[in-house]
Amino acid sequence: MIEALARLFPHYAFWLVTGITDATNGHVAPDNAQTFPERLYQQSDGASQYFRKSLVLFRRLFEESGVNLEDDHQRMYAAERTRPLAHWHDSPLVDAAYRISQSREYSELGEIWESREKYRADDLKRIWPTSPDDRPWVQRAKDAKEQGLSFPILGVDPRTAHQDHCDLYYVPRGPCPTRFALSVLNTSPAELTGEELERLRTWLKQLQDDDLSVFFQYLEHHGIDRELIFPWEPGTIRFAWLGMAESEIERFVNYVQKLRSSRSRETYPARAG
Structure with a gap:
């Protein structure tokens, strides 16, 4: 189904498989x-034409090679390059x-x-553009506006009305840190509240994808020696995708x-007797 959709809408194929554009x-x-x-949602006519022409040629390659497209084994064998010795050999399709x-x-x-x-x-x-005004x-x-003309647009989303339809990235109106950045990345460890620390503990227990790399950046940003949290142990190889151990x-x-x-004691020094 994914292959069929990707061939029908090749400009969506990358998004269909990865979720990103x-x-x-x-x-x-x-x-x-x-x-x-x-x-950015704007399609490129040139890219779409290129994708579709490439798909036509790709299918023609199999058809002119006499490959039975209904036979998965034959199709895979025909498309596979091999390396019997030091160099790669092209598949049987290369002649066609x-x-x-x-x-x-x-x-x-x-x-x-x-x-x-x-x-x-x-x-x-x-x-x-070099400047937004260049558009x-x-x-x-x-x-x-200088001529006193106005063209009201009804139904616009106020959250995104400031963005241009050709903007490649999200452009915030002003500082708007995410919940994680607000409570963790931009907050020194000494200033974390008890609630924020518990949220962080829960997040560390449920690390996904590159979350651990984000945590490493957090430590580095606030000048925390990584070995304080992840002490080096001889003969041990640590893999990031395993997340964090409970002890860490x-x-x-x-x-x-x-x-x-320590910060609390500095903020509220004990009174002299």
Whole structure:
């Protein structure tokens, strides 16, 4: 099903499989999909043409090679490169690939690529201008405002109304740290509240993907020696994807509690007898 959808909508294929986009290279998401970290939905006609022409040529490769597309074993064998000794050997498809490369249809692929790259520079100027004022519609809006003209748009989302439809990234109106950044990344360990420390402890127990790398950055940002939390043990190899051991989490929590106690004593010095 994914393969069929990707062939039908090749500009959505990357998003379908990964959940993220690469909009400047033509890999976008449908308008009704919330994307992140990129937010650009604008399709590239040049990229779409290139994807579709490539799909046509790819299918022609198998057809002209006489591969039975209904036979999974035969199809996989035909598409596999091998390395019997020191060098890679191309698959049985390579002979047909060279024959097709002499066709007019194949040369058109190069022409589409050149056309795509020609307009790519203009697209990048719109997506990533030297200044936001360089965008033509921004200047037209300014001219209209100076002339006393206005064009109200009904139903606009106030949370995103400040963004341009060609913005590649999310552009916050002002400082708006995430809950994690507010309570952890931008807060020194000594200033964490008891509630924040418990939230952090829970987060450390449920680390996913690159969360541990984020935690390492947090330690580095606040000048905490990583070996205080992750002491080096001879003969032991530690893998980040395994998350944190309970002992490491408790070591960090105890460290923070000591910092908080020390800061409390500095803030409220004992009175002289």
